[in-house]
Amino acid sequence: xxxxxxxxxxxxxxxxxxxxxxxxxxxxxxxxxxxxxxxxxxxxxxxxxxxxxxxxxxxxxxxxxxxxxxxxxxxxxxxxxxxxxxxxxxxxxxxxxxxxxxxxxxxxxxxxxxxxxxxxxxxxxxxxxxxxxxxxxxxxxxxxxxxxxxxxxxxxxxxxxxxxxxxxxxxxxxxxxxxxxxxxxxxxxxxxxxxxxxxxxxxxxxxxxxxxxxxxxxxxxxxxxxxxxxxxxxxxxxxxxxxxxxxxxxxxxxxxxxxxxxxxxxxxxxxxxxxxxxxxxxxxxxxxxxxxxxxxxxxxxxxxxxxxxxxxxxxxxxxxxxxxxxxxxxxxxxxxxxxxxxxxxxxxxxxxxxxxxxxxxxxxxxxxxxxxxxxxxxxxxxxxxxxxxxxxxxxxxxxxxxxxxxxxxxxxxxxxxxxxxxxxxxxxxxxxxxxxxxxxxxxxxxxxxxxxxxxxxxxxxxxxx
Numbered sequence: 113x114x115x116x117x118x119x120x121x122x123x124x125x126x127x128x129x130x131x132x133x134x135x136x137x138x139x140x141x142x143x144x145x146x147x148x149x150x151x152x153x154x155x156x157x158x159x160x161x162x163x164x165x166x167x168x169x170x171x172x173x174x175x176x177x178x179x180x181x182x183x184x185x186x187x188x189x190x191x192x193x194x195x196x197x198x199x200x201x202x203x204x205x206x207x208x209x210x211x212x213x214x215x216x217x218x219x220x221x222x223x224x225x226x227x228x229x230x231x232x233x234x235x236x237x238x239x240x241x242x243x244x245x246x247x248x249x250x251x252x253x254x255x256x257x258x259x260x261x262x263x264x265x266x267x268x269x270x271x272x273x274x275x276x277x278x279x280x281x282x283x284x285x286x287x288x289x290x291x292x293x294x295x296x297x298x299x300x301x302x303x304x305x306x307x308x309x310x311x312x313x314x315x316x317x318x319x320x321x322x323x324x325x326x327x328x329x330x331x332x333x334x335x336x337x338x339x340x341x342x343x344x345x346x347x348x349x350x351x352x353x354x355x356x357x358x359x360x361x362x363x364x365x366x367x368x369x370x371x372x373x374x375x376x377x378x379x380x381x382x383x384x385x386x387x388x389x390x391x392x393x394x395x396x397x398x399x400x401x402x403x404x405x406x407x408x409x410x411x412x413x414x415x416x417x418x419x420x421x422x423x424x425x426x427x428x429x430x431x432x433x434x435x436x437x438x439x440x441x442x443x444x445x446x447x448x449x450x451x452x453x454x455x456x457x458x459x460x461x462x463x464x465x466x467x468x469x470x471x472x473x474x475x476x477x478x479x480x481x482x483x484x485x486x487x488x489x490x491x492x493x494x495x496x497x498x499x500x501x502x503x504x505x506x507x508x509x510x511x512x513x514x515x516x517x518x519x520x521x522x523x524x525x526x527x528x529x530x531x532x533x534x535x536x537x538x539x540x541x542x543x544x545x546x547x548x549x550x551x552x553x554x555x556x557x558x559x560x561x562x563x564x565x566x567x568x569x570x571x572x573x574x575x576x577x
Contacts (some may be wrong), residue, residue, distance in 0.1 A: 113149065121150070122157040123176070126383045138168045141227070179495040184384045186213040193491040196224025196550035199503070204233040209490060211236060216243040218455055218562055221492045223462050224550035225501025226544060231391030234461035234502075237495045239450055243394040244408075246375040246403045248458035250443035252328065253371060254415035255362030257472045258439035259339075259483065259561070260423045260547045263432050266338030266353035269564055273528065276336045276565050280530060283425040284327060284334045286569040289365065291322035298425075299326045300418035309406040312373050316366040320414055325421030327361035327567035331499075331536060333477070334359045334422060337563040345558050346485055347470070349436050354563055357430075359422050360474060362443060363411040365456075370411055373431055374404040397456065403466075405445075412444060419513050438483070440471045441463055442498035450493055457493055465489070465496040465555050474499050475544035477532065477566045478525035482548060484555035496554040500544040507537035532568035 115129060123132050132153060139149045156163045156172055163173040170224045190212040194200065204226045211232050216294035219239040226235030231247035238248055269276065285292065292298070303324070305315040327334060339356040341349045363370075377400055379385075385393055395401035419439060427434055445458045463471040465486030474481035480498065488494050500570050504512075513534045521538055522529050548557065 113146070113153070117150070118153070119390075121153050123153070124387055126380050127178065128172065128175040131172040132148070134173045135169050142168065157338040169297055177201060177562075184382055184386075184389075185215055186215040186386075187215055187217070187391070188213060190217055192219065192220035193528075195497075195554065196226075196494070196547060197222075199224065199546065199550075200226045200235075201228065203228045203409070204235070206232070206388075207233040208236055209353070211238050211392055213389065214240070214349070214392055216240040216394055218453075219450060219493060222497060223492070223495060223497040223501075224547045225461070225497035225499050227502045229460060230343055231389075232458065232460045235497060236458075236460050237462045237493050238458045238460075239448075239455040239493055240394065240451075240458070241455060242397045244397060244404055244445050244456050245392055245394045245458060246371050246378055246404060247391040247393075248460055249371070249408060249445050250460045251368050251371045252362035252443055253367035254412040254441050255360070255443040256415055256419065256439055256441045257354060257360045257474060258389055258419035258423055259358045259437065259472050260427060260434055261339055261349060261354050261356045261436040262427070263435050264430070265354055266340075269336065269338060269355055273565065276527065278532060279426060279429040280334055280336065280565060280567045283429055284422060284567055285325075286327045286332065286531070286567065287331065288329050288569075289363070290326055291319075292324075292326070297321055298421045300324060300417045300421055302413050305410065305413060307410065310403050310408055312370055313410055314365070315408050316369055318363070320366045323366070323418075324363040324414075325418055326364065327359065327418075327422070327569070328364055329533075331569045332361040333532075333566060334426075335477070335567065336564045336565040337484075337561050339559055340557045341563040347436055347483065347558055347560075354435065355430070357423065357426050358474065358561060358563075359419050361415075361418060361574055363415040364418070366414060367411045370407045374400070374407070377404075380500060389508070398495040408445065412441065415441070438470055438472065450490070457495075459495055461498045462495040463498050463555075465492065469494075469563060470498065470558065471555070473544075473548070474496055476500055476526050476538040476541045477529060477536065477563055477568070478521060478538045479544045480559045480561070481544070483558040483561070485558050489554050489555065490573075492554050496551050497547055499546040500541040500547055503542045504540040506540075509535045509537050511539035513539065529563045530565065531570045532566065533571040536568055
């Protein structure tokens with residue numbers, strides 16, 4: 113049984129969860145069906161003393177009867193600034209308030225694309241003192257976007273659509289567990305880095321190489337489109353409309369494994385956190401946090417390499433010159449100076465927007481994305497949104513969307529969709545232009561990108577984001 117199921121059955125503190133996991137494994141080995149195991153766990157939770165000495169469930173009963181760990185001392189005096197609050201669901205606001213209660217939290221902000229995540233909401237920015245929170249970085253460590261602008265005029269897209277579609281189909285690979293066969297694996301200097309910086313990353317090198325230059329599921333994409341630069345823009349690109357490609361994905365299965373391992377360690381260190389803060393458990397930077405940091409940075413290099421491989425392959429297939437290339441993380445932690453002190457800034461689904469920093473904020477498969485330049489707003493900890501943000505859960509999107517409706521939306525927008533799931537329907541997202549308007553004091557728009565040919569993971573894929 114998964115930990116979430118055990119928590120839902122009333123097993124809250126870490127020693128009991130571990131005992132329950134061991135009991136579930138032993139019960140399954142003995143031949144018990146999952147439904148019977150669930151009912152037995154429920155019975156143990158209701159009356160643990162009755163199961164003391166039980167060969168399979170006795171250790172769980174003992175853990176449930178043991179004294180509970182002392183509650184962590186939480187604070188209640190830290191406020192946060194929110195952009196676009198009127199379009200953010202109550203649960204995400206509550207998650208941000210919980211993050212502000214941590215004794216290590218020193219500053220926080222919430223971006224206008226915010227929605228519920230694990231621990232810290234997507235769109236949450238949190239500065240901490242000498243501590244890093246794995247779930248505040250996110251499961252898909254170093255998830256990022258990269259944009260490449262070609263010297264091909266945008267007007268040529270219509271005449272080359274078939275060729276561009278074939279390039280995306282040939283040069284990209286999507287989906288949970290997807291990877292290249294050994295002879296297809298690309299070469300990149302990231303595989304020459306020291307993957308033994310932690311025991312976890314050491315064992316992930318082969319998986320990472322297999323998935324190098326691939327994309328996950330959920331909201332990950334690679335898309336061709338047209339980008340417009342006006343006169344006087346700070347990018348250095350001459351005014352005009354050009355062909356461009358944008359990709360969005362992260363560190364794949366390797367990053368997820370790193371997150372899961374260190375999140376468990378963090379949870380073990382803080383058994384007294386209340387249930388609503390459990391996914392906000394932290395690691396001290398002068399302890400195991402330094403190990404996680406090394407793994408996180410390696411995942412950052414690896415995620416960047418994923419995009420570099422994708423864009424290099426596409427650029428060779430497209431031909432011609434590259435006028436501009438840029439990228440940025442939005443699931444990461446940085447050591448930065450804010451308020452006259454060094455802090456750890458977690459941006460979970462938030463784009464770095466320091467003074468003059470260029471970033472890219474995508475919309476949806478039919479809505480525009482924007483190159484932006486940061487204004488360095490102190491209240492946002494130099495951050496901005498990382499996209500439009502969901503306004504509808506994946507389940508709700510799948511249950512309320514039909515392919516006939518989605519195809520009509522795509523035709524109206526002039527977008528060719530090669531593959532995606534119904535949970536990525538544009539109607540599941542907020543209005544990107546409303547989000548941009550809500551953060552006009554955080555970033556200025558440099559250029560506008562309009563998707564034309566979009567590829568995502570096939571329908572039915574489990575989301576990784």
